[in-house]
Amino acid sequence: MWSDQPFDTRLKLKLDMLASPTRDNLLGDYLSARRYVTEEIVKNIPRSEPDLTDHSEAHLADVMRRICDLIGSDDSYLSPHEFYLLGISVLFHDVGNLHGRKEHNKKIADIYNAARNNEDRFHTERNAVLSIAGAHTGSTMSGNEDTVKNVTILTFDGSRIRGQELAALLRLGDELAEGPHRTSAYLLNHHSYKPENVIYHRYASSVEHRIDRVDGRIAITYTLDLELKNGNLEVGNGIKIDDMLRFCYARIVKLDLERRYCKFYSNMLSVFKETSAYFNFYHEGHPLDFEIEPIVISDIVIPGDAIKTIEERYESYGIEHLVSALSQECGRNL
Amino acid sequence: MNNHANPFEYEQATTFAPSFVRDVFIEDHNFTRFIQSNRNVFLLGERGSGKSMTLLYNSIAVQALKSETEKTQATFDYLGIYVPCNTTLFHKKEHELVSNTELAGIISEHFMVIGIAFAIAKGVGSILKDIDKVDNDRLHEELVYVLGADLLPNMPLMQALEAYLQRQSRLSQEHLNALQLDEFRRQAFTFTSLVHPLLTSIARLPSLAKPHFLILLDDAHDLNVYQMSALNSWIGYRDRSLFSFKVAVADSVKYQYRTASGGSILEGHDFLTIDLERPFQSANSDFGKLAKDLVERRLSKINVDVSAEDFFPASNEFQSSIERCKLAAQKEADSRYPDPQDQKKRRDYVYKYSRVKYFRERDPKANLPPYSGFETLAHVSTGVIRNLLRPCYWMYDAVYSTLSEDDRKHPMKSIPSDVQSKVIRAQSEQLWKWIQSSLASTIDNCSLEDARRIHRLLDNLANLFRERLLRANSEPRALAFSISAMTEDLSSNIMPLLDIARRAQLLYFRSGPAKDDGRRETYYIPNRMLWPIRGLDVVGQHARVSIQAREIWAAAANNTAFPFTEMDNVQGDLFDAEV
Numbered sequence: 001m002w003s004d005q006p007f008d009t010r011l012k013l014k015l016d017m018l019a020s021p022t023r024d025n026l027l028g029d030y031l032s033a034r035r036y037v038t039e040e041i042v043k044n045i046p047r048s049e050p051d052l053t054d055h056s057e058a059h060l061a062d063v064m065r066r067i068c069d070l071i072g073s074d075d076s077y078l079s080p081h082e083f084y085l086l087g088i089s090v091l092f093h094d095v096g097n098l099h100g101r102k103e104h105n106k107k108i109a110d111i112y113n114a115a116r117n118n119e120d121r122f123h124t125e126r127n128a129v130l131s132i133a134g135a136h137t138g139s140t141m142s143g144n145e146d147t148v149k150n151v152t153i154l155t156f157d158g159s160r161i162r163g164q165e166l167a168a169l170l171r172l173g174d175e176l177a178e179g180p181h182r183t184s185a186y187l188l189n190h191h192s193y194k195p196e197n198v199i200y201h202r203y204a205s206s207v208e209h210r211i212d213r214v215d216g217r218i219a220i221t222y223t224l225d226l227e228l229k230n231g232n233l234e235v236g237n238g239i240k241i242d243d244m245l246r247f248c249y250a251r252i253v254k255l256d257l258e259r260r261y262c263k264f265y266s267n268m269l270s271v272f273k274e275t276s277a278y279f280n281f282y283h284e285g286h287p288l289d290f291e292i293e294p295i296v297i298s299d300i301v302i303p304g305d306a307i308k309t310i311e312e313r314y315e316s317y318g319i320e321h322l323v324s325a326l327s328q329e330c331g332r333n334l
Numbered sequence: 335m336n337n338h339a340n341p342f343e344y345e346q347a348t349t350f351a352p353s354f355v356r357d358v359f360i361e362d363h364n365f366t367r368f369i370q371s372n373r374n375v376f377l378l379g380e381r382g383s384g385k386s387m388t389l390l391y392n393s394i395a396v397q398a399l400k401s402e403t404e405k406t407q408a409t410f411d412y413l414g415i416y417v418p419c420n421t422t423l424f425h426k427k428e429h430e431l432v433s434n435t436e437l438a439g440i441i442s443e444h445f446m447v448i449g450i451a452f453a454i455a456k457g458v459g460s461i462l463k464d465i466d467k468v469d470n471d472r473l474h475e476e477l478v479y480v481l482g483a484d485l486l487p488n489m490p491l492m493q494a495l496e497a498y499l500q501r502q503s504r505l506s507q508e509h510l511n512a513l514q515l516d517e518f519r520r521q522a523f524t525f526t527s528l529v530h531p532l533l534t535s536i537a538r539l540p541s542l543a544k545p546h547f548l549i550l551l552d553d554a555h556d557l558n559v560y561q562m563s564a565l566n567s568w569i570g571y572r573d574r575s576l577f578s579f580k581v582a583v584a585d586s587v588k589y590q591y592r593t594a595s596g597g598s599i600l601e602g603h604d605f606l607t608i609d610l611e612r613p614f615q616s617a618n619s620d621f622g623k624l625a626k627d628l629v630e631r632r633l634s635k636i637n638v639d640v641s642a643e644d645f646f647p648a649s650n651e652f653q654s655s656i657e658r659c660k661l662a663a664q665k666e667a668d669s670r671y672p673d674p675q676d677q678k679k680r681r682d683y684v685y686k687y688s689r690v691k692y693f694r695e696r697d698p699k700a701n702l703p704p705y706s707g708f709e710t711l712a713h714v715s716t717g718v719i720r721n722l723l724r725p726c727y728w729m730y731d732a733v734y735s736t737l738s739e740d741d742r743k744h745p746m747k748s749i750p751s752d753v754q755s756k757v758i759r760a761q762s763e764q765l766w767k768w769i770q771s772s773l774a775s776t777i778d779n780c781s782l783e784d785a786r787r788i789h790r791l792l793d794n795l796a797n798l799f800r801e802r803l804l805r806a807n808s809e810p811r812a813l814a815f816s817i818s819a820m821t822e823d824l825s826s827n828i829m830p831l832l833d834i835a836r837r838a839q840l841l842y843f844r845s846g847p848a849k850d851d852g853r854r855e856t857y858y859i860p861n862r863m864l865w866p867i868r869g870l871d872v873v874g875q876h877a878r879v880s881i882q883a884r885e886i887w888a889a890a891a892n893n894t895a896f897p898f899t900e901m902d903n904v905q906g907d908l909f910d911a912e913v
Contacts, residue, residue, distance in 0.1 A: 210600060212597050212598065212600070213597075214593070214595050214596045214597030214598075215570060215593070215595070215597040217603075219600050219603045221600070221601075221602055221603070276603045278600075278601075278602030278603050279602075280602060285846050287609075289620075291368055291371075291373070291606060293373070294602060294603045296572075
């Protein structure tokens with residue numbers, strides 16, 4: 001059962017700026033799309049993709065919340081029509097998963113058509129939604145992942161729509177909608193996910209994202225509960241700490257790339273200049289007496305500096321060095 | 335009683351002489367080494383948990399004394415400036431007189447930075463007394479130029495700075511009193527116009543070799559919202575080469591982490607948190623070791639060279655009874671788990687049930703059990719240093735007051751177990767009486783009805799824990815609880831009560847792993863000094879009882895007893911690692 005989100009409230013306020021009947025029509029169209037997606041589609045996704053992290057209406061609400069955080073208090077930049085299309089695009093961005101995860105961004109059309117009963121009046125909306133929502137992941141015809149580039153300027157209800165701006169907002173909002181709510185601790189602990197997917201769920205249960213628009217940063221916080229098993233450090237579900245750290249490093253770099261990529265296409269996102277990551281380590285339920293500086297990747301480029309990996313940037317994050325320090329600390333803690 | 339002779343003095347650390355802080359502070363077994371680093375740190379803990387002591391120990395005054403005692407050359411890589419926030423400068427209320435929030439922020443920051451600059455002058459003054467005249471003159475000249483300060487020429491430089499700050503404080507006060515707000519604005523200081531240039535100038539002194547300043551802010555929960563947001567903004571600075579903040583906060587719920595620009599500082603990313611209140615621990619845990627070192631260090635101050643266990647011996651009768659119960663529990667464990675592989679099960683069984691047997695086999699009509707021994711003292715402290723020192727102080731006092739003049743000339747060698755027991759029982763009884771008579775008048779926003787509800791809740795918890803100690807099979811010595819099935823309505827009734835109990839140090843909040851892997855939940859530990867007078871075992875076990883929110887509220891509001899069943903929802907193993 002969907003309950004109104006801050007995004008919904010903002011959308012209604014935006015639409016109130018329009019004259020009737022446009023205002024009432026768009027609000028009605030949004031509500032009917034939302035009802036269709038939340039009641040008919042997303043709750044059935046686990047049937048076709050049981051190993052995916054959560055793509056239920058909670059995920060849609062989370063993407064909306066992240067987008068609100070990315071936008072901050074700036075209510076004037078997006079027009080009412082743009083905000084409306086952003087909302088519709090959020091609703092439809094993952095519906096393709098109903099027909100399988102692979103290229104799900106390209107399977108939106110059928111479900112969209114069913115939701116709108118193939119009515120002619122939705123043709124421009126469909127065009128916009130398929131462009132914006134379709135760009136949230138995947139690759140282009142030419143094979144690269146620069147999907148937002150192809151969105152360009154759109155037209156909807158006689159208004160000019162900055163498609164790339166919306167696509168970038170949706171894409172980064174979706175990327176940031178990650179956290180413990182996206183997985184089931186019960187299923188994870190009862191071996192109900194495929195082994196190759198367990199690390200994704202373990203990752204989701206360990207990460208929190210914070211969008212700090214005022215200070216222009218995206219902060220990632222990991223909380224890892226360490227276990228000593230047969231002399232090896234694990235983070236639960238049989239995942240070794242070094243594998244998890246590598247996975248986290250890769251995701252930090254990926255999130256930072258997404259941040260840079262999306263801000264290239266969005267003025268709204270241009271304030272985000274930094275990605276930071278911090279690790280909390282626990283052992284047997286208690287914080288380890290172990291301190292490590294946060295990883296900070298900012299936009300600053302110093303001429304002559306080579307592009308570095310996290311391990312090159314921070315000696316203390318070298319996998320071997322870090323695992324050894326943690327093992328020592330966990331051993332001391334016993 | 336001569337207070338100075340009592341080694342277990344537990345008054346506010348700020349009342350102690352630097353030499354006392356140097357002598358009794360224990361550096362090991364805690365996170366305080368992070369103070370001497372470039373990271374921003376928040377020290378969290380209720381009153382008496384050691385925050386002020388930690389900050390004071392790292393101040394210039396104590397570190398300089400320490401080098402002097404150890405006959406080492408003070409390096410001054412880190413210069414700790416102790417800044418108490420509970421002073422009149424920080425508490426000025428003039429910002430409340432203006433409706434303009436921007437101006438209110440400027441007024442608050444102005445007096446706060448004067449307070450910090452004053453503390454810098456005081457702290458640094460002690461190490462600049464022997465400074466080379468050329469360097470002194472150069473610094474004088476620089477401060478006059480950078481701060482626009484007309485420093486008095488005929489007094490030591492830092493004293494002249496103190497005088498200048500006092501004058502500026504008075505001038506700004508006069509402008510505010512006369513509502514000459516433009517005048518005030520023109521002269522108002524900010525962190526960047528006063529503290530930063532002051533630190534930069536001092537750091538340039540050749541004799542200090544580029545130190546890092548630790549700004550040690552004590553009682554930061556007393557700052558007003560503008561001061562908190564200003565402080566948070568300074569903490570948010572990325573460049574921490576010149577200074578960092580170590581901030582002690584007693585009321586972590588009250589402290590807000592918003593910055594002046596509307597953002598917020600984040601744990602881990604912008605600052606580290608050190609929780610000085612530890613989850614309840616065994617003798618081998620960090621707190622257990624800290625407690626032992628602390629008591630022994632204090633004893634060495636009066637030339638008593640015995641272990642904490644020898645100074646606070648357990649009653650012989652109690653020890654032999656426990657030993658007998660341990661042997662009986664071992665026999666039961668051997669017959670229940672005969673498989674050689676089940677060594678851990680046997681060990682756990684003995685750990686869980688030997689003390690329980692003692693309490694269960696006591697004659698129901700017998701007096702309260704004896705509460706003595708260092709282990710009991712450590713456990714009854716609930717992991718808070720002042721709770722450990724307080725009974726020690728009164729035990730020492732009780733013995734000292736019975737000594738003849740001659741005997742007082744010799745160091746005391748131990749506290750008899752009956753004296754320990756008497757003091758613990760008296761303090762326990764006093765705590766319950768205090769809840770009934772003084773809780774409402776002592777704690778802010780606590781009504782008489784709130785106090786009655788807290789009393790009823792703790793009283794029913796005592797009954798539940800006693801029932802469990804005498805009858806439960808699973809985790810019978812659990813002395814902590816978590817709350818399940820919380821609703822919005824119940825939360826609005828229960829949480830304010832728990833918050834009052836927390837502020838009154840009757841209840842400690844902790845965070846631990848929940849049954850659902852990956853989640854953490856808050857659980858609650860009542861102050862263990864409540865339990866001796868109720869005949870409970872203060873040496874609890876690492877487990878918590880899950881109680882439904884409606885039962886908590888029924889106990890507090892209607893004095894309804896907690897239901898007890900053998901199938902109580904108890905979470906144990908997650909904490910057993912410390913055993």
